[in-house]
Amino acid sequence: MYKEDRLPQNAKEGILFLLIISVISVNTIAPIIVGLERGFSIAVYMETLKIIPIMWVIVILLVRAVAGPLVGKIMPVIIGPTDGFNARVLLDTLLNVTVLSIFLSIIGPWVGTKQISLEPFQQFLHIWPRNFAVAFWIELLLAQPIARLAMKKLHQRQSIQAHQL
Template identity: 75%
Template sequence: MHGETRLPRNAKEGILFLLIVSIISVNTIAPVIVGLERGFSKEVYLDTLKILPFMWVIVVLLVRLVAGPVVRTVLPRLVGQTDGFNARVLLNILLNVTVLSILLSIIGTWVGTKHISLEPIRNFLHIWPRNFGVAFWIELLVAQPIARFAMKSIHARQDRRTKSMDV
């Protein structure tokens, strides 16, 4: 995927990509899941806003320390040399969302209730599929496309700058 304009090309762009995806994801996925759990109301949304900074830090740490390494190990075993960009991106999203939704279905409940209990583990088979579905579609249709568009825009601007310096 070297040279792909829709993906980060260096560490700085990688951080920007992660920030865009994580901020969009936390600000959309968490309120939808909490709304589905407790009902959609202004009070529920305002309560959710209070935990979002903590959830954002947790999500970034889980992406960097758990999901990223797992996906980097599993992904090469599942993709073929002839698989295109969209197939690789879809599989990457599927694997990341699977790992994160499993962990966050438990950890997110603990953070949201401010109480560590066995409840999210007991209810895991009930809550995880819903959480996975919400997260997968938001990642696939909103967060990832916006982050890839940002990368493409940055690279187009860099290319224009490089071409104007060559002239």
């Protein structure tokens, strides 16, 4: 893996990184998408809060079981050894958000309405581009930078502690 102080360096840090991104993402993306769908109000937001824990678990499972492995196979095909950190982050974010937004544009309405129906498939071409755009910009401008900053601060603290020994 590409070694960078703004990225996790081991499994424990990977879990922390995933938790930071997923908590930020689920708590911002879901309310925005539901608000765009049903209108922005306190009542709609309170209803959204009820499904956030379920969506968070679904997001974690999809990242670990689907998006992560798939993106892990695609990245080496596209990214070259001379490509920089920003190119890698942008492509990784683009690919992960694409995969996750496809699945969550179908699963999200099922969780929100508490029923499995064909409606998400019928509305897919209408809802997926909007969902992708919301998720992509939240990831790119909010969730990913905060998680990378946390990793950088963690590695700085580890480096200081190692030098003090």
